[in-house]
Amino acid sequence: MKILIVDDHPVFRRGLKLVLSEEPDFRNFGEASNALEAIKKVHEQNWDAVILDINLPDRNGLDVLSDLKNIRPKLPVLILSIHSEDQIAIRALKSDASGYLNKDSAPEELVKAVKKVIEGGKYISNSVAEKLAISLRTGYEKPPHEILSEREYQVMCMISSGKNVKEIAKELYLNTRTIRTYRARILEKMKMKSNTALIHYAIKNRLVD
Numbered sequence: 001m002k003i004l005i006v007d008d009h010p011v012f013r014r015g016l017k018l019v020l021s022e023e024p025d026f027r028n029f030g031e032a033s034n035a036l037e038a039i040k041k042v043h044e045q046n047w048d049a050v051i052l053d054i055n056l057p058d059r060n061g062l063d064v065l066s067d068l069k070n071i072r073p074k075l076p077v078l079i080l081s082i083h084s085e086d087q088i089a090i091r092a093l094k095s096d097a098s099g100y101l102n103k104d105s106a107p108e109e110l111v112k113a114v115k116k117v118i119e120g121g122k123y124i125s126n127s128v129a130e131k132l133a134i135s136l137r138t139g140y141e142k143p144p145h146e147i148l149s150e151r152e153y154q155v156m157c158m159i160s161s162g163k164n165v166k167e168i169a170k171e172l173y174l175n176t177r178t179i180r181t182y183r184a185r186i187l188e189k190m191k192m193k194s195n196t197a198l199i200h201y202a203i204k205n206r207l208v209d
Helices: 010-020 035-044 061-071 085-094 107-118 126-135 150-160 165-172 176-189 195-204
Strands: 002-006 028-032 049-053 077-081 099-102
Touching: 002 010, 002 035, 010 028, 010 107, 028 035, 035 049, 035 061, 049 061, 049 107, 061 077, 061 085, 061 150, 077 085, 077 107, 085 099, 085 126, 099 107, 150 165, 150 176, 150 195, 165 176, 176 195
Parallel strands: 002 028, 002 049, 049 077, 077 099
Antiparallel strands: none
């Protein structure tokens, strides 16, 4: 099995390889430290699965996920994150990730998750499964942040982390006018009037660290 590990921390990539290489089927690994490298490697080679960190230095992991799926629609992608499941798991799964795993998970859970997605299944924890079930109930009222688009959600989290318009524009490779437009849409959809209100909401709902 060929597995591509995408993470900007060399020590963490090495740790993943050590854990997975204990399985007889997992012997062939590739590495990428950023979005550009990951996209290039998926273009050039066939992989049985990709393990993708949600926080990359050049782009958001969910954006990278979309690009990888455009290149190879059936490629299983397992998302890894330091964030709690409440913050990102459901969004990742709705973006066509094959699974979600917190970086604090036990090694045996990582192996189980990789095997599951390679077999064509979806890997989610019991708590994520419960949240997905609740979201499908008739009459379930979504929290305000769940009505945002992926890009709007990303911008909201960046604003809530204390980044200004110029910093966000630079990081997302967009102009400041576009970021201001996103900010206006976010405030309108969430029925809020200021960045301060967004920050309070994000902290209360554990959307930012």
